[in-house]
Amino acid sequence: MTDENLVGLLVGRENTFPGPFLERLAEKGAQHGVRGELAVLGGARELDEPRYSVIVDRISHEVPYYRAHLKSAALLGTTVINDPFWWESDEKFFECTLARKLGVAVPKTIVLPNKSYIPDISELSLRNLAYPLDWDGFLAYVGLPAILKPNTGGGWKDVYKVDSKEELLWAYDQTGTATFGQRPKTMILQEFIAWDDYIRCIAIGREHVMPIRYDPTAPFHERYAIDKPVAGELRDAAIRDARTLTDALGYDMDTVEFAVRDGILYAIDFLNPAPDFDSFSIKEENFDWVLERMTDLVISYATGTATPPWVGEHRWWRHIR
Ligand SMILES: Nc1ncnc2c1ncn2[C@@H]1O[C@H](COP(=O)(O)OP(=O)(O)OP(=O)(O)O)[C@@H](O)[C@H]1O
Ligand SMILES: [Mg+2]
8 A cells, every 4th residue: 555645765875864864854744644764665566556655766876776666656656856757868968958948058068979889889870970070160169178078977977178179089089988788978078167156056846945155176075165155146146047947857856056157157067866965065054954945845745735847747647647
């Protein structure tokens, strides 16, 4: 039987968020009949009644079985944070195009054909690709220095800053060295924003936004700089743009990063659907804010006072109701 008001939490190696989140949920959820636990998933059948009314998914990008399970659970009525269907297909280049259509500034960006392919793919399958690539034209558009980074992914993996065409070609060549069986990465080439200020926003429920000053050049645990609060117009602009982006993407938890140059906020990375919630990294006050917002969100979904942004969005919903 589905437990109407049970919230499941899926976690990765993070250690500071799960315990306090479940404790806060126990405190606040009791009066609404909402409980939470670390989710336990394994070997679901097609029509198994989902155990959870809400699942907070912080790790299905690394555990593909969870993603498969979550899609089916969503169909059967579980609210998943974040939408497993959309997350699966989201990409940074798509997001840059979307941002432009929404009127949010992003660096000039080009998506590049892959450097190489797995051995089973022959030249016959590549006949639609333009060759050679117009590297000079690309660089004329994005300028130098430029950033070459994966279209999907995180953790600063394979992010290159290049100062010349030679460096760009060298970095691009590195992206073709995927091991057998893996798909080589799709890369995007991006204008480097020589920022004078940098902000990272934690965005929850497509509405609540906490802009925090962030120093990407500092060691990881020192990057969130709470001693320099983001204020005034900058804060308003960050909140407005982060809301616009997360609402369009339907992400209930995300971080949205902006590089600020000459007063303009350029959205650098907003594909972070399992954002850093570690207390030592985002710091205690922000951590408390996250616990508050996240527990409010799951309680509203568990009790049905809010509806997730994506229910009914796919064609198959029409056929199952
Ligand atoms: N166009 C750009 N201009 C200036 N700096 C950039 C640009 N793109 C990326 N960077 C720098 O590189 C860092 C990593 O890039 P990005 O956030 O896109 O990658 P990521 O792997 O998703 O990182 P994270 O794990 O922090 O989400 C950014 O925090 C920023 O400091
Ligand atoms: Mg990222």
